[in-house]
Amino acid sequence: MKKIVQHPKLIIGIILVVTLVLGFQIPNIVIDNDVKNYFPEDHPSNIRMEELDDIFSGQVMMAISVTNDEGTIFTPEVIDAVSNLVEAIEPMAHVEDVDALTNSDFPTGTVDGMAVGPLVWDDFDNSPEAFATLKEHLLEWPQMYRRALFSDDFTSTQLIVSIEEGLPSEEMSVIYKNVEDDIAKQKELHEGLTFRLAGDPVIFERAKDYMYSDLGHLVPVVILVVLLCLYFSFRRIRGTLLPLIAVTISTIWTIGIMALFGVKFTVVSTCLPVLLIAVGSAYGIHMMNHYYAEIAGKEGKVSFDEHRALVTASSAHVAKPILLAGFTTIVGFASVTTSPIVPLKQFGIFAAVGSAIALLLSLTFIPAILVVSPPKQRKHEEKQHKAEEGEGTLMKIYGALSRRHWKIIFISLVVVGVSLWGLLRLDIQSALLDYFPSHSTMRVDTDYISDKFGGTTTFSAVVRADEGKSIIDPELLKSMDDLSLHLQEHHPEIGKIISFTDFIKRMNQIMNYPPATVEATSPETGTESGQGSDQGFGMDSFFDDDTSLANEPAATAEASDDGFGSFFDDAEPGGEAEAAAATADTHEAGQDPTEKYNYDTYSTEMTYRDFLALLEDAISKRAGYTMSVDELVKGIEKGFNYKGADYYEIPYDPAKYPVASREELGNLVSQYLLLYSGSLDDYANDPLDPDIARMLIQLKTHKTSDTDAVIKDINTYVAKHFPEGYRVECTGVAEMEKTLTDMVISSQLVSLFAALLIVFVIVAISYRSLAAGIFGIIPLSMAILVNFGIMGITGIRLDMVTSIIASIAIGIGVDYTIHFLDNYHHERLASDDLELVTRNTILLSGQAIIINAVSVALGFLVLTLSSFVVLRYIGLLVAIIMITSSLAAMTILPVLLNIFKPAFISRPANIKRPGAETSGKEE
Incomplete structure (x- = not known):
């Protein structure tokens, strides 16, 4: 510390130069939310994805829907809009394919066997007949086209844009912006159509827009909030500005280092500046508190040399406990680096780096500024400790502790029980779409x-x-x-x-369409039916040739009891019953399909009995007891092999085909x-x-x-x-x-265990006691459990982003425990009166803990203004966890210490007392 105060201008100059260099790197930061970037390169899911793209390509897809608000898709406007979009998007760089109504294939049968042509042919004239044919083609292969090229109500069609996988974020942004521009042009041309965008590329790009918006307005707001908190805590310009300047510089350094090393900014990173500003201010608060405590003890005017010695003394006095608290904070964030999820690992690294920088600047930059700008004059009244203003609240806390030990234990157990119940209800999901508000255009579309x-x-x-x-x-x-x-x-x-x-x-x-002979000339009309025509059933003869049912009421009555079977019981040999049997039975290998399906008979005439035989056959093959109209029609089509319907299957039964095996x-x-x-x-x-x-x-x-x-x-x-x-x-x-969700669960457990273990080890070593380590993690564990309980009860999901809350809780909340333990330990060495020890500890450390907890909570509450739902949750939950962890440190911890009286608390330890947590007033 002596070297710092001896060369303050050099220290300030170096810090300002580094700040300028790293500040100029920030515009180079790359924002990229591609889910692939969340995985290590050697992760099996990542490898499989790359292999899939190498083989099939087009794994990254963007969907564009075109909806006719006043009709169906079978209009010239829809065809024109879709065609224009296809022509505009297909030539774009890195676009691999566009599948749409106007450029999709339609395989069909021909006299020669098979042909593949376009659904919308080159000379499509937008006539009613053309649209009728298009609709017929779409319905002929619904397994492929339904809910892909047309919606069930025919009001919407869809374009699927397949994009090259692994594109840099900048290239993906270009495609997205160009697609948006092309859609905007079509909106102007076709006012009666509505266009919507969806798909992972859209999510990634909209997330980028949200992130720019958040960074633009959240950082200034959190600076303002911390500024006000500092001002109301110290009531001094220097006490307000110095901690804030230090954390602002640390944030610039951290983001600049990310940009310098090419680390991508993700949704997780969005809360990093807010975290660093809110958390990093704690070190400055403690530094300024000790500085004002020291200077309040000086009467009259303080000379430059005296002031430099005072800064040296106060900085040295607070250095060890601040370093210990800072180290545990860094460790808490660093525990996130155990996660295999890349953005979480990066968040942990740079949250730890940023906290270390904030700690370093608090111990160097703030003392250097204090040395070069000593207070111009002092007033005797400044000896009075500003902490006394908060003594009333602190005394209330003490009063509750001194009289209600077991009541506090009981309430704590109830809170733990409710939290465990909420934990069991915790929902774990990791879908990026859920980060958007439900009313956002992204979610609605x-x-x-x-x-x-x-x-x-x-x-x-x-x-x-x-x-x-x-x-x-x-x-x-x-x-x-x-x-x-x-x-x-x-x-x-x-x-x-x-x-x-x-x-x-x-x-x-x-390849198994009815043969050309089926399209025989109708005896009634003299016209010829084309292959695949709807006239294959010969409906004229169906109504004209069979009147036997009208003259057989008894048979009809029997049918009502016995089902369709009675129609076949009365049939004579060679009649319709045999035709139905021929339809139902499989034929030997190589049998002429004309014999199986009665093409020659049914193409020119069909009786009621023939039709009912088809119905009976269709119903007998249903999967369950009930059957929809659509299933019934398909069953009839298969019974007659209408347009090859009975062969829409995998060739599997040799008896049905001209093969032997x-x-x-x-x-x-x-x-x-x-x-x-x-x-x-x-x-x-x-x-x-x-x-x-x-x-x-x-x-x-x-x-x-x-x-x-x-x-x-x-x-x-x-x-x-x-x-x-x-x-x-x-x-x-x-x-x-889905794999990301699995990784969230495992990484959350590992990082929590690692962080609590490290905190346990640090505290245990500091006090040379395992019991000290246990007492040190109790308030943190309870705060974390309350966090998960609230998430489970309120339905807030544990995902990639919200999983960082627990690590933030450990990283920040451990400060409160360490400061309280240290002061309690010092007071316990001076007295065996536990009530006096508790009272003095709360009065000594309570104000700094409350100031820090409130400022950090208010800082994180700024995140509730985020465009992302998930960041709003983080802001709210971290604010709650700051309150619970600070209250636990000032209530549960002293109660347990007073009840169990552990040996470590009454013997000397390896850390120094942080000193009086006070503030004075500067003119």
Whole structure:
């Protein structure tokens, strides 16, 4: 300390130069909230994500919905808007693909076999007939297009923009801004349409805007709050400004160092400046308190040399306890570095670095300024200690302690019990979308798109074949398809699944369309039906050729009791019953489908009995007791193989196909892939013989618990039902968020244990007693438990950001315990009167603890003005935890010390008393 006060101008000059150098680095800070940055490079989830992108690309997706507020999507305005957006976005740098209504493929059957053309063809003329055909095509393959290209009410369509993975934040911002500009142009052209944006890139960019807003207004507000707290504590300009200047400089240094080393700013980092300003002021408060206590003992005018000696003495007097408190604060923050989550690790590092800098400046910069600017004059009245103003409140605390020991213990146990109950209700999630207010445009648009379409939370189930195995093995394809159906049946939160098997099923369907002979000339109209026409049933003959039911009332009555079976019991051989049986029964390998489905008969005539036979067949194959109209219609279509409906399946049963064995069905699938001219790049790693296939799963919610449930079900199903030689891995943004939640749990437990252990060790070593370590962590443990209890009771989730609250509590709250223990220990050495010891300790250290707790709490309450919901929670909870930890230090701790009378408290320790926690007044 002597060297500092001997060369104060040099110290000040060095500090100012460093501040300027690091201050100029701050504009280079990079803000990036990509969830991939939250993981270490060698983390399995990160590696799987990179591998997935290398194989399939387009894992980063942005959704744009276009809604016709006054009609359906089948209008020229919608087609024009979608087409314009596709043409504008597809050429953008780093945009890999755009899937939309106007550029998607439509595979269909032809006389030659299979063809793949666009849904909206080149000469699409926007006529009613063209839109009718477009709608027909969309409905022909709903498994692919429904809730992907059109909403169930046909009022909205969607564009999916696939963006190159791993883009720098600046490049992603350019794409986002360009997309927004293109949407704005379409809004001007089409006032009757509403455009919405969602997806992870949108979340990342909107979070960036929120962060800029927060940093712009929260930092000035917290400076103002701390300024007012300091002023009302000291009532002096110097006592107000010096601690504030010191923490402001420490904040500039910390953020400058982050920028210098290329550390990215995330949502977690947003609260770092507020934390450093609020927390770092504590060291300055204690330094100034001791300085004013020393100078209050001097009468008359103080000379320059006397003042320098006074600064040296006060700084030396307070250095050890401040260093101890500062060290434990640094350790509390450093405990977060045990987390594998990168932003948390970085937060812990720089919160510790910032606290160390604030501590260093309090012990160097503040004494140096005090030396070069001594008070001009003193008044005798300044001997009076300002702490006496708060003596009334402190005496009330003492009074409560001296008379109600066991009542305080009882109340503490009740608080612990309630907190444990709240802890059991704690919800753990880590979805970045939840950080936004529910009324924000981001949340409203995302909720709309998730409701209308498949959802914006996505991950992939990637199937890999071992060496010697093939993805196109019917056994594997059937298992994949069954898994898709199982997930959609058991997880209502799943909005859509698109799998490689959907393409195989579609190919199988269109390669088994009814033969060209079905489109025979209708005897009634003389017109010819086109392939896939709705006239395949020959509805004229259906109403004209069979009147037998009208003349058989008894048979009809029997039908009401016996179901559809009575219609077939009365049928004569060769009649409609045999036709129905032919429809229901499977045929031998190579059997002509014309015989199975009665194409020749049904294409020109159909009776009531024929139609009821189809109904009976459809109902008999239902999955459960009930059946929707849509399921019934599909069952009828399959019964007649309308547009190949009975073949929308994985080729698995050799008896249904012209093959002798299931192995030969694999060759059939190979032929399909050879004929298919569309792109399968997003779902298979090879167009002809893939060994990796993908199932894209979209969820309508952002709850990581939902993602976790689906992934666990996938793993369970695969273990039970998949053939040997195949592995399934789940990866994608949703899987990474789920893994992030798991990491939050483990890192929270590790960091808490590490922080409490280190505090225990520090206090135990300082007093040469294990009991001292236990007493030292009791107030902290209780404050942390109360924090988790409040979170569980109020429904505040434990996530990546809120997990730092406990470490903040330890880092700051330990100061109160250390200062109280030190003063109690000193008073206990001077007296055996426990009431006097408690009274003097509270009066001596209580004011500094209350000033510090209130200033830190008010500083963190500034975060309740944040744009992010999660930062509002941090501000509120840290403020509460400051109050609980300071009260616990001044109530529970002395009660326990007085009851148990530990030996360490009455023998000399290794730390020095911090001195009188006082303040005087300066003119």
